[in-house]
Amino acid sequence: VSRRDEIVDVAERLLEAEGPETLSMRRLAEEMGIRAPSLYKHIRSKDEIEAALQQRGLESLGEALADAGTGLVNLGSAYRRWALLHPRLYDLMTRRPLAREQIAEGVDAAASAPVLAAAAGDINLARALWGLAHGLVDLELAGRFPPGADIDAAWRTAFEAFPTGRPS
Amino acid sequence: VSRRDEIVDVAERLLEAEGPETLSMRRLAEEMGIRAPSLYKHIRSKDEIEAALQQRGLESLGEALADAGTGLVNLGSAYRRWALLHPRLYDLMTRRPLAREQIAEGVDAAASAPVLAAAAGDINLARALWGLAHGLVDLELAGRFPPGADIDAAWRTAFEAFPTGRPS
C-alpha cells in the first residue's frame, strides 16, 4: 500500500464513520499520526482525495449492480441497498462533478453497464432509470420524505411501472 | 421589508450570482454595509438563512409546477426549467433536510400538489415522479452526464414512458 492509498483508506473510514464535516485535512492527518501539511507530499489537494473516493464508490456500486440479477426491480433494489449501506460515500460520489481526468477510464462505463443492459441498450431509457434511482435515493438520504413514508412502496411502484426498454 | 427579509434577499442574490462558496456571513454582511456579527441580531444562524431560502425556493417551484398545464411531459419540463433557471437555489433546496419546523405549514404540500394531481392521487406514483424529475435534474446540475448527452431526449423517454396514475 502506497502512502497515498493509505490516506484514501483513512479518509473513507473517517467519512463513513463521522460524516463529511469531520473529513478535514487536519483531522485526517491526526488520524494518521502526522500533521496536515505532510499530507501534501502525497496528494495534491483535498479534492484529489474526494475524487479517489468517488472512483472507489463507483467501482463498488458497479459491482453491486452487476451482481443484482435480472429485472428492473432487482436492479433498483441493489442500487438503493448500496446507497443506504454507504450513505456518506454515496453523497460525496454524486454531489460533485465526475472528475473525468482523475477517474480511470471506464469506471463510469462499468458502473452504468448493468443499467444500460437492463434498458436493452436504449441510452435514454438508461439515463431515465439512473435518474429515477438516484432521485429516490437522494431524496431519502436528504430526509425529504415525510417521517413514516412508505419508501419501499414508492420504489416498487416506480420500477414495476417503468417499461422495459426497446431501442428508440 | 424587515431587516431579516433584507438579509435573505441579499443572500439569495449572492447565492445565484456567485455561488455557495461566496455565501459567507462576512461576505453577506459586507454586501449589506455592516459587519458579520451584526447579522446575528436579526437571524439566529446561517442555517436559518438557508432554511428561508429553501422555503422561498419551494414556493416558487410550486407556482411554476401549478402553472405547467396538464400532462406529465409538461410537468417534467416545468420542473426542469425552474431548476435550470435557479440552479444554486435548487441545490441548496434539495441538498439539506427539509427544515420542517422552520418552514411554514403547507409549503411543502403546495409544492407537491401538482405532482400528486398528475399522479391521480397515487402517493407512490407521485414520489416516483418527484424522484425521477429530481434525479435527472440533480445529475444534470452536478455535471454527471457526458458532454453532449441528449438530456432532452432522456426526459422525453422518461416522462412519455411513465404510466399515468391509477390509485393502488
Added chain:
DNA sequence: ACCTGAACACCGTTCAAGT
C-alpha cells in the same frame, strides 16, 4: 434597536526548514 472590535475554534494550503 442596531452595530462594533476582539476573540475562539476552526478551515485548506504554502513554504522554508529539518531529518
Added chain:
DNA sequence: ACCTGAACACCGTTCAAGT
C-alpha cells in the same frame, strides 16, 4: 523521501461594549 512549525487568508459564532 518524509515530516515539521509558522503563516496566510479564510470560516461561523459569541460576547462585552458602544450609540
